[in-house]
Amino acid sequence: MFRRTRYHLAVFFAVIGPGFITAMVDNDAGGIFTYSQAGAKYGYLPLWTLLPITLLLIVTQEMCSRMGAVTGKGLSDLIREEFGLRTTFFMMAALVAANLTNVMANFAGIASSLELFGISRYITVPLASAAVWLLVVKGTYSRVEKIFLFATALYVCYIVSGVMVKPDWKEAAIYSVRPVLMLDPGYITMLIGMVGTSVAPWMQFYLQAAVVEKGVSAKDYAGSRIEVIVGCIAMSVIAFFIIVACAGAIHSVRPRDINDATDAALGLKPFGNAAYLLFSAGLFNASLFAACILPLSTSYTVCEGLGFESGVNKRFREAPIFYWLFTGLIVIGAGVVLVPGFPLVRMILASQVINGILLPFVLVFMILLVNKQRLMKKWVNSHIYNAVAWTSVVVLTGLTLALIALSIRELMR
Amino acid sequence: MAEQLLYLTELLGLKVHGLNQRVLGRVSDAALVPVAHPVRIDRLFIGGAFTWLTVRQEQIHRIGLDGIFLSDENLTPYHPDESMLRLERDLLDQQIIDAQGRKVVRVNDVTFEVVREDGHDVLLIREVDIGLRSVFRRLAQGVLPRRMIRRLQSRIAPNSIGWEYCSIIEPDPQRRLRLNISTSLIEKMRPADLADIVEELSPDDREALFTAMEADVAAEALSEVDPDIQAQIIESLETERAADILEEMDPDEAADVLGDLEERMSEEILEEMEDAPKAEVEELLEYDEDTAGGLMNTEFVAVHDSATAGDAIEAVRSQPDMADGVTTLFLTDIDGRLTGVIPATRALLARPDASVAELSPEEPVTAHVADKAARVAELFDKYNLLALPVVDDEGRMAGVVTADDIITLLRRK
Numbered sequence: 001m002f003r004r005t006r007y008h009l010a011v012f013f014a015v016i017g018p019g020f021i022t023a024m025v026d027n028d029a030g031g032i033f034t035y036s037q038a039g040a041k042y043g044y045l046p047l048w049t050l051l052p053i054t055l056l057l058i059v060t061q062e063m064c065s066r067m068g069a070v071t072g073k074g075l076s077d078l079i080r081e082e083f084g085l086r087t088t089f090f091m092m093a094a095l096v097a098a099n100l101t102n103v104m105a106n107f108a109g110i111a112s113s114l115e116l117f118g119i120s121r122y123i124t125v126p127l128a129s130a131a132v133w134l135l136v137v138k139g140t141y142s143r144v145e146k147i148f149l150f151a152t153a154l155y156v157c158y159i160v161s162g163v164m165v166k167p168d169w170k171e172a173a174i175y176s177v178r179p180v181l182m183l184d185p186g187y188i189t190m191l192i193g194m195v196g197t198s199v200a201p202w203m204q205f206y207l208q209a210a211v212v213e214k215g216v217s218a219k220d221y222a223g224s225r226i227e228v229i230v231g232c233i234a235m236s237v238i239a240f241f242i243i244v245a246c247a248g249a250i251h252s253v254r255p256r257d258i259n260d261a262t263d264a265a266l267g268l269k270p271f272g273n274a275a276y277l278l279f280s281a282g283l284f285n286a287s288l289f290a291a292c293i294l295p296l297s298t299s300y301t302v303c304e305g306l307g308f309e310s311g312v313n314k315r316f317r318e319a320p321i322f323y324w325l326f327t328g329l330i331v332i333g334a335g336v337v338l339v340p341g342f343p344l345v346r347m348i349l350a351s352q353v354i355n356g357i358l359l360p361f362v363l364v365f366m367i368l369l370v371n372k373q374r375l376m377k378k379w380v381n382s383h384i385y386n387a388v389a390w391t392s393v394v395v396l397t398g399l400t401l402a403l404i405a406l407s408i409r410e411l412m413r
Numbered sequence: 414m415a416e417q418l419l420y421l422t423e424l425l426g427l428k429v430h431g432l433n434q435r436v437l438g439r440v441s442d443a444a445l446v447p448v449a450h451p452v453r454i455d456r457l458f459i460g461g462a463f464t465w466l467t468v469r470q471e472q473i474h475r476i477g478l479d480g481i482f483l484s485d486e487n488l489t490p491y492h493p494d495e496s497m498l499r500l501e502r503d504l505l506d507q508q509i510i511d512a513q514g515r516k517v518v519r520v521n522d523v524t525f526e527v528v529r530e531d532g533h534d535v536l537l538i539r540e541v542d543i544g545l546r547s548v549f550r551r552l553a554q555g556v557l558p559r560r561m562i563r564r565l566q567s568r569i570a571p572n573s574i575g576w577e578y579c580s581i582i583e584p585d586p587q588r589r590l591r592l593n594i595s596t597s598l599i600e601k602m603r604p605a606d607l608a609d610i611v612e613e614l615s616p617d618d619r620e621a622l623f624t625a626m627e628a629d630v631a632a633e634a635l636s637e638v639d640p641d642i643q644a645q646i647i648e649s650l651e652t653e654r655a656a657d658i659l660e661e662m663d664p665d666e667a668a669d670v671l672g673d674l675e676e677r678m679s680e681e682i683l684e685e686m687e688d689a690p691k692a693e694v695e696e697l698l699e700y701d702e703d704t705a706g707g708l709m710n711t712e713f714v715a716v717h718d719s720a721t722a723g724d725a726i727e728a729v730r731s732q733p734d735m736a737d738g739v740t741t742l743f744l745t746d747i748d749g750r751l752t753g754v755i756p757a758t759r760a761l762l763a764r765p766d767a768s769v770a771e772l773s774p775e776e777p778v779t780a781h782v783a784d785k786a787a788r789v790a791e792l793f794d795k796y797n798l799l800a801l802p803v804v805d806d807e808g809r810m811a812g813v814v815t816a817d818d819i820i821t822l823l824r825r826k
Contacts, residue, residue: 072615081506085521085551215641217616219648307519307543 017145018210019065019224021293022203023057023231024152027238028290029109029261030102030348032283034197035239036264038190039246041255044168044175047243049191050236051177053198057232059392060363063370063381064204065228068211069221070379075208075362076305078369088305094358096325099202099298101351103333106294108344109287111337112262116280122338129334132292133327137312151289155238157282162241164275165268167248176240189406196403199396201358204366206297209304218379245279295329349407356404360397367393419476419536420547421500421523422554428480429459429468437488440481441465444497445538447593452576454525454536457481458491465491476527476534478559484533496591504581508614509541512598513578515606517613521547524573541579544572582614584621596622600630608637611646620649623658632661635670644673647682656685664690665710665818668697672707697812705789706782708822709803709812716769718744718752723765729757738815741800744774749809751777751802779804782811786822793819 027035038046064075071078080088110128111121135144182188207228216224250256250267258264265279296312299322303310309319316323336342367389371380381389427440438459446455457468466488474484498504504520511518522542527534542550546569553562580598583589599607599622611619611634623631623646635643635658647655647670659667659682671679671694679698683691693711700706712735716725725742742760744753753774763772778796780789780803792801793816801814 072617080519084506085548089548089552215639215645217645217648306548307521309516 017149017227018207018214018216019061019228020152020231020234021145021148022061022207022210023228023235024155024238025206025286025290025293026057026198026200026203026235027155027242027286028102029106029283029287031197031239032109032242032286033261033264034190034193035242036246036261037258038194039243040250040258040264040267042187042190043247043251043255044171044244045180045182045187046190046194047172047176047240048179049194050240050243053195053239054232054236056195056199056392056396057235058229059389060199060204060366060396061207061228061232062225063366063389064208065211065216065224066221066379067366067370067376068208069216069224070218070377071375072212072217074212074301074304075205075366075369076301078375079365080305080307082369082372082375083365085306091358091361092302092305094354095201095205096298096302096329098200098351098354098358099294100329100333101347101354102200102202103291103294103329104336104344105348105351106287106291107334107337109261109283110291112260113265113280113284113287116262116265116276125334125337128288128291129330132288132295133330136292136296136326137323139312148289148292151285154285155234155282157278157285158238158241158245161268161275161278161282162245162248164278165245165248165271167244168252172240172244172247192399192402192406195396195399196352196356199359200355201362202294202297202301204362205301206293209297209300221379245275249275291330291333295326295333298329299323299326346411349411352407353404353411356400356407359400360393363393363396417527418539419478419525419527420542420550421505421525422547422551423478423559424457424525424536425501426555427478429457430480430482431486432483434482437483437486438466442499442501443536444499446497448496448591451593452538454538455497459488460491467491470535471533473535474533476536495588498581498592504541508582508618510580510582510599510610511574511578512580512602514574515602515610517610518543518574522550538576540573540575542571542573545569546571547573582618582621584617586621586624589621589625594625596625596627600626604630604633605637607634611638612642616645616649619646623650624654628654628657629661631658636662636666640669640673643670647674648678652681653685655682659694660686660690663710664693664697664712665708665812667694669702669707671698672702700782703786704782705780705784705786705801705803705814706811708786708789708814708818709782710815710818711812713743713800713802713810713813714739714757715743715745715749715810718746718770718774720769721765722760722763722767722769722772725760725769726765740815741813742769743777743802743810743813744769745810748807751779751804751808751810753777754802777802780814781805789814790819790822 067075067078076088076092079091107125107129111125114124115121135147211224245268246264249271250258250264258267261283262280265276265283268279269276300310302325303319303322308321310322311319314322336344367381367386370376371386373380421443424440424443429437429440431437440457440459442458443454444456444458449455453470455470458465459468460466467490468483468488472483472485472487473481475482500523504523506520508517508519520541520543523538524540524542525536526539528537546566549569550562550566553565578598580596581594583592583594611622614622623635626634635646638646647659650658659670662670667690671682674682683695686694697706697709697711712732714728714732716728729739739757742755742757743751744755746752754777755769755772755774759772760769778792778798778801780792780801782803782805789801792798799816802810803812803814805811
């Protein structure tokens with residue numbers, strides 16, 4: 001009897017993890033900046049977008065984790081098997097390019113958040129990159145995942161700092177459910193940006209691979225689905241508090257543009273040192289977390305898709321391409337942050353363009369795959385689900401194309 | 414003599430010329446019929462999206478990079494046939510097992526040898542290509558001329574697996590039979606290496622492998638697989654097949670696997686097992702996994718303490734299954750209570766008529782069935798044991814914990 005209960009508990013804990021982690025990493029340095037910017041400039045008005053964003057996230061993430069559980073194969077494996085090497089190759093090349101700039105943005109997040117604590121980036125960035133490399137290469141999977149789960153807990157920083165700012169809860173509640181549309185170009189840009197940064201191509205690859213790695217089976221899938229949904233909601237809750245904190249601290253004093261996430265943290269200073277420090281600590285945690293996951297996930301995805309040996313349990317000699325790619329992403333991603341005058345903002349805009357071009361392809365492939373009877377057996381999408389999924393893809397594609405246009409306009413400036 | 418080689422990527426899309434140099438179409442796929450010939454390409458298919466024509470190997474006159482020239486234009490329409498392995502559809506981009514390199518690999522390309530046989534050219538499969546060179550070849554095909562690709566690729570180191578070491582995984586048992594796919598290559602691998610491969614496969618492929626392999630090989634491999642995956646594999650198999658495999662496993666390991674299953678399923682499997690192994694496994698299932706009883710094996714050699722060295726050797730001989738692993742002999746009195754232990758080699762070196770009592774048996778270090786696993790590990794460390802007898806409340810011998818069980822236990826922590 002004792003053994004049985006432990007079995008069920010084991011299933012529960014085995015399932016907690018991938019969906020939650022993926023959703024949390026989505027709130028990385030770039031995400032935090034977007035949400036802070038929205039709150040600082042428009043106050044509580046943008047809060048309503050979080051509801052549809054959560055739905056879009058749930059729909060896409062659910063399909064990935066279901067595919068992982070049923071087929072036992074990663075998304076890049078499936079794309080390779082069903083659509084061939086050339087398609088996979090171009091997707092992987094775009095993914096590496098987009099993720100490399102994401103890694104840069106997150107190392108920049110590490111550097112600037114720790115500079116708020118008065119530590120030079122020439123110390124923090126090399127240390128952080130070494131720590132990331134060692135943690136992933138030398139750590140065991142279960143230990144690394146425990147650290148990751150702990151990191152997700154640290155996102156509570158944002159909730160606390162949001163509360164400390166003493167925002168207007170009544171307004172926050174009202175605007176969470178009341179959609180406000182304005183024909184102000186800045187406002188529309190911000191809305192598109194919020195949706196655009198919330199669903200990224202790498203998430204689909206990472207989540208599905210992580211579900212496979214955990215060994216979640218089709219039978220245990222019900223638990224995984226709950227976890228994905230809870231994870232997406234938790235991500236939106238964090239985003240809510242970031243917007244609310246910036247709305248309460250910055251917008252209510254004087255609405256303005258902020259230049260980066262540390263700017264937002266500084267805006268919280270009048271509301272007490274604790275709120276400011278927590279916001280900065282949250283930024284550091286999120287950036288470091290994403291800087292761990294992105295290079296790892298990218299190298300896994302690329303090697304699996306192209307058929308190279310991969311995995312941190314392999315030796316360097318056995319999986320050279322995997323390790324070179326992983327190391328390269330970290331070294332370049334961290335290195336450019338230390339180069340004075342490096343056009344980081346332009347790189348991030350370029351990354352948004354690449355991500356935006358890649359995302360529709362990834363989503364369409366996902367829906368095609370998840371509807372293949374041969375792969376998914378009885379777990380294919382239902383008609384209603386397909387209608388929802390295709391609608392989500394069309395909406396996301398439309399918004400992403402708009403984001404691409406905006407980013408290109410910005411780049412041309 | 415590079416002309417004698419042809420790659421599948423080059424073959425696909427190659428023009429097929431009829432008798433008057435008329436172009437009949439381009440190659441769409443090539444098929445092997447393993448029951449007819451293990452390595453010779455039996456037929457090619459030409460044509461477009463809707464109708465395909467079949468070219469039988471004996472209708473081909475000459476094969477070269479400039480095209481395929483037929484000696485007979487009498488082509489039949491394509492019809493699907495379960496006994497052929499279509500290379501583009503069934504092999505390219507799929508995963509196979511490299512029995513020599515002991516890993517799972519993804520097929521990038523296939524290398525053929527063009528051989529003159531009875532006055533016409535035939536294609537023999539030589540190698541399956543993995544690695545960078547074949548990725549480059551696939552990507553460049555159709556973009557650059559074939560001969561130029563050959564020149565360029567020679568700069569990249571080749572990475573191929575001889576066809577004789579390739580093992581295809583086919584989930585459909587009917588097709589496996591028709592395609593003459595055997596698991597004999599895999600069965601020759603070491604169980605631990607095989608287990609590593611199994612862990613890398615998708616659930617469907619694992620099921621296929623464990624259904625096709627000999628039960629004893631499957632049992633050895635299964636004992637080396639990660640416990641979570643063990644349970645998933647057993648759950649996926651037919652009850653009868655699962656019982657066959659578990660019968661071949663060591664009872665303590667079989668009990669561990671059954672203990673991880675849901676109650677109803679483990680009972681169903683036990684029901685199908687033969688009486689002798691079933692009784693042992695059922696007995697072991699009574700104990701909690703984390704105790705001496707859960708760790709121990711019920712197979713051991715015990716002799717009466719008034720027996721001779723010759724009797725003891727005879728007792729070992731009568732249990733050939735476990736003769737390999739016997740390190741210690743256990744002496745018991747008339748009630749089955751443990752009175753002493755002697756190293757097996759001592760009985761071997763003694764005169765056959767010497768009484769075991771004269772061989773200076775040692776006072777046994779024992780564990781009780783309910784002792785905690787950690788305590789058992791301590792005893793092994795303290796007394797430098799190879800085998801530790803486990804006794805029940807009456808001091809009767811219940812089983813033996815061996816050093817390999819302890820290594821597994823400690824590694825799992």
